Amino acid sequence: MVCEKKGKVVCIDTEILGEKGSISAYLILSEVPVIVEAPPSSSAGIVDFLEDSGIGREDVGYVFITHIHLDHSGGAGELIRELPEARLVCHPRAFKHLVNPEKLWESSKVVLGELAESYGKPLPVDENRIVVAEDRHVFSLGNDEMLAIHTPGHAPHHLSFYLIKERMLFPGDSAGVYSFEKVVPTTPPPFRLDDALKSIDKMMELKPEFIAYTHFGISSSDLLKIVKEKMVLWSDLAVDAVKIGGVEELHKLLLAEDDDYRELFNLTKNSRIISGFHMMTLLGLIDYASRRKERRE
Ligand SMILES: [Zn+2]
Numbered sequence: 001m002v003c004e005k006k007g008k009v010v011c012i013d014t015e016i017l018g019e020k021g022s023i024s025a026y027l028i029l030s031e032v033p034v035i036v037e038a039p040p041s042s043s044a045g046i047v048d049f050l051e052d053s054g055i056g057r058e059d060v061g062y063v064f065i066t067h068i069h070l071d072h073s074g075g076a077g078e079l080i081r082e083l084p085e086a087r088l089v090c091h092p093r094a095f096k097h098l099v100n101p102e103k104l105w106e107s108s109k110v111v112l113g114e115l116a117e118s119y120g121k122p123l124p125v126d127e128n129r130i131v132v133a134e135d136r137h138v139f140s141l142g143n144d145e146m147l148a149i150h151t152p153g154h155a156p157h158h159l160s161f162y163l164i165k166e167r168m169l170f171p172g173d174s175a176g177v178y179s180f181e182k183v184v185p186t187t188p189p190p191f192r193l194d195d196a197l198k199s200i201d202k203m204m205e206l207k208p209e210f211i212a213y214t215h216f217g218i219s220s221s222d223l224l225k226i227v228k229e230k231m232v233l234w235s236d237l238a239v240d241a242v243k244i245g246g247v248e249e250l251h252k253l254l255l256a257e258d259d260d261y262r263e264l265f266n267l268t269k270n271s272r273i274i275s276g277f278h279m280m281t282l283l284g285l286i287d288y289a290s291r292r293k294e295r296r297e
Pocket residue numbers: 067069072154155173
């Protein structure tokens with residue numbers, strides 16, 4: 001279940017839907033232990049892991065979630081019930097969906113189809129257990145600090161976290177998907193390119209030494225610049241694709257123009273989760289390019 005450990009940070013493979021290497025959560029062994037991300041059906045595994053590590057459930061101070069897409073926070077209601085002292089940290093715009101997940105659940109079923117049912121309906125979170133993080137809020141973890149920054153683009157309510165002393169960034173989905181040591185954008189509708197690029201600049205300013213991707217694992221190379229370049233390239237290709245068609249044309253252009261896309265597309269074909277991201281990425285880019293075309297016409 002533990003996929004790797006770097007300093008105080010432990011990557012936990014949640015192995016959701018039996019898939020290894022698709023969705024992780026992180027445990028940070030600071031003076032005040034905390035968790036980053038609450039994927040669906042992950043709470044039992046996380047609690048077992050805490051017990052095996054000699055950490056009491058009541059010792060956990062925070063559960064930080066980057067955004068409310070089910071693969072990142074679908075298990076928040078369950079997990080917070082297991083951790084009596086923990087507060088759930090989210091973006092101000094995510095608050096109401098965590099307290100009352102009905103609308104989120106309905107839209108997730110539309111967007112994700114069967115995958116949403118496999119993840120399961122999220123439990124509501126008691127509003128007294130939630131702390132909303134304004135941009136650049138700093139949370140004390142005893143011997144370290146966690147900085148929260150607003151990073152819209154992938155989703156308007158997206159937060160990223162930076163563990164200051166360890167110089168480790170937790171970008172959620174705002175810096176792409178990291179798989180087989182490659183990084184590619186993840187841009188579901190309604191994707192906002194300008195916001196996404198500004199968010200990457202904001203993360204680059206932090207000069208992180210490590211990046212802990214929810215999908216998947218810890219990287220020590222600077223992939224922020226690469227994902228930024230790809231976002232621009234892929235958006236331009238989407239603009240070309242909408243002139244002649246849509247998703248299928250964009251897929252063909254990406255296969256021809258981007259080796260990483262082609263390799264990852266083939267390597268992750270059998271992963272329901274990761275191949276789903278690629279499909280959402282194409283849809284988001286086409287949606288973006290269509291809006292841009294409408295503005296110009
Ligand atoms: Zn997401």
